[in-house]
Amino acid sequence: MSQFALEISDLKKTYDSDVVALKGINLSVKEGDFLALLGPNGAGKSSTIGIIASLVTKTAGKVKIFDIDTDKNFPEAKRMLGVVSQEINFNNFEKVMDIVTTQAGFYGIPLKDAKLKTEITLKRLGLWDKRNEQARTLSGGFKRRLMIAKALIHEPKLLILDEPTAGVDIELRREMWDFLKEINANGTTIILTTHYLEEAEQLCKNIAIIDHGELIESTSMKDLLSRLDVQSFLLDIEKSLEEPPSISDYDITLEDSTTLNVAIKKDQSMNHLFDQLSNQGIKVSSMRNESNRLEEMFIEMVQKNLP
Amino acid sequence: MKRRNEILVSLITLIRKEIKRYLRIWVQTLVPPAVTMSLYFVIFGSLIGPRIGTMDGLDYIQFMIPGLIMMSVITNSYANVVSSFYSVKFQKSIEELLISPMPNWAILLGFVMGGVSRGVIIGCIVFCVSLFFYPSFTIVNPLLTLTVLFLTTILFSLMGFINAIFADSFDDISIIPTFVLTPLIYLGGVFYSINILPDIWRNISMANPMLYVVNTFREGMLGVSDVSIPFALSMIVFFIILLGSLCLYLLHKGTGIRQ
Numbered sequence: 001m002s003q004f005a006l007e008i009s010d011l012k013k014t015y016d017s018d019v020v021a022l023k024g025i026n027l028s029v030k031e032g033d034f035l036a037l038l039g040p041n042g043a044g045k046s047s048t049i050g051i052i053a054s055l056v057t058k059t060a061g062k063v064k065i066f067d068i069d070t071d072k073n074f075p076e077a078k079r080m081l082g083v084v085s086q087e088i089n090f091n092n093f094e095k096v097m098d099i100v101t102t103q104a105g106f107y108g109i110p111l112k113d114a115k116l117k118t119e120i121t122l123k124r125l126g127l128w129d130k131r132n133e134q135a136r137t138l139s140g141g142f143k144r145r146l147m148i149a150k151a152l153i154h155e156p157k158l159l160i161l162d163e164p165t166a167g168v169d170i171e172l173r174r175e176m177w178d179f180l181k182e183i184n185a186n187g188t189t190i191i192l193t194t195h196y197l198e199e200a201e202q203l204c205k206n207i208a209i210i211d212h213g214e215l216i217e218s219t220s221m222k223d224l225l226s227r228l229d230v231q232s233f234l235l236d237i238e239k240s241l242e243e244p245p246s247i248s249d250y251d252i253t254l255e256d257s258t259t260l261n262v263a264i265k266k267d268q269s270m271n272h273l274f275d276q277l278s279n280q281g282i283k284v285s286s287m288r289n290e291s292n293r294l295e296e297m298f299i300e301m302v303q304k305n306l307p
Numbered sequence: 308m309k310r311r312n313e314i315l316v317s318l319i320t321l322i323r324k325e326i327k328r329y330l331r332i333w334v335q336t337l338v339p340p341a342v343t344m345s346l347y348f349v350i351f352g353s354l355i356g357p358r359i360g361t362m363d364g365l366d367y368i369q370f371m372i373p374g375l376i377m378m379s380v381i382t383n384s385y386a387n388v389v390s391s392f393y394s395v396k397f398q399k400s401i402e403e404l405l406i407s408p409m410p411n412w413a414i415l416l417g418f419v420m421g422g423v424s425r426g427v428i429i430g431c432i433v434f435c436v437s438l439f440f441y442p443s444f445t446i447v448n449p450l451l452t453l454t455v456l457f458l459t460t461i462l463f464s465l466m467g468f469i470n471a472i473f474a475d476s477f478d479d480i481s482i483i484p485t486f487v488l489t490p491l492i493y494l495g496g497v498f499y500s501i502n503i504l505p506d507i508w509r510n511i512s513m514a515n516p517m518l519y520v521v522n523t524f525r526e527g528m529l530g531v532s533d534v535s536i537p538f539a540l541s542m543i544v545f546f547i548i549l550l551g552s553l554c555l556y557l558l559h560k561g562t563g564i565r566q
Contacts, residue, residue, distance in 0.1 A: 083406050090403065098327075106404060110316050
């Protein structure tokens, strides 16, 4: 068995409208990985996922799922794959239980086993109490959970989630994060696309960035973040100031009278900054990033790639 | 063997889902043909029929029964598949099938079997309704009757499937039933024998495929027909093979379902 859950080589897609969505992407995802597939709107993420899931027909290239060439044995490859689409894709008039049980049936799981698996999956995702409700009566968050339940019912080894937390409140989002971490820890390889970069930073080990149909980065999250030259921090101070303190080599501005905005270069020490502030009688009560680190890096990379 | 069993389970799942779908909305799917056909039997059979007299040597209401059953069977098997498949496209729940390992032929067969089962149930309902108006009705050739019934439901389910593949809106799924199927059925010998038509119209009628379906079914039920039965049966089978192959080709290409 290959050590790769997914191997994409020279993947190209041109739509009938002559829009070139993918210009030859190469990407490998190791078994057990939790990969963030990022990119601005229209970058080619959904086309890539669509091709892997057989919802989009590729123009050229190869896709292998756990070493199975999708051109040669797509049914076998599909058995390894679970996909949570961006848009709701179930019959809203069916009951939750029926939707998941039917999906299991499409994977060849006999009805008796399908019902048992559905019960386990729905309980795991907190949907068991809703099993007899029509899907249309569910809230947005529960519909998202139902999408995940459907994708997991055949216990795929590779799970692809296309913006699974879009429009989901923060509490539910964090619950979903815990759930995804858990299934990844249990061995499921996960590929996640999201516009919440904080989410990608929190969850993912590796990152791939697509822009204008090309893969512009594929590396570990740690490596990418380490390339950030300057990070901005907001420091809340106890006493108000009229002017920002002057500390050599540090670029400090006042956000308001009790908040300092400090730009820290890669080679600068936070300890040194705190010592200097302390020497000037300034006590810091709390600190936070001005913006998400990955977000800064992402914007930087995408802007560099502008045509 | 394992793969074969998995495909069988997935096929049964899809057929079960399709049957549950139209049974869940039975007021919209099973009741209307019974009501409409009752009205046909009352008006054309009991009220106007006696004034018409006989058709091909049979009571008019008796002559009409196979035609009306076929009319309901054709429209319902077609409507079932076209509306169901277009709905799954519209709701994007087609992705559930496309993402799964189900082969294209099993997807096609699942939808077609949904249409066949609804067509057969409707055929039985209309036949039962007809017995209220003509209790002494007996089927001359049950084997031919059932064969034509199944073949017809398969043929029109396949047509519905093709319509749904190309449909981009709900308007598109009603155009062909309204402007093509219904006129052809009405002019296809449901209410009359083409022997009563002038030569020119009789010859034109021979080009109507519905005429063959209706008359073969009438041959099975009553033993009378305006067309050659072996020719009609072979044409039905030929078109089933042709349309079935076309459906598989379209599914393979992803027409209307894959980008």
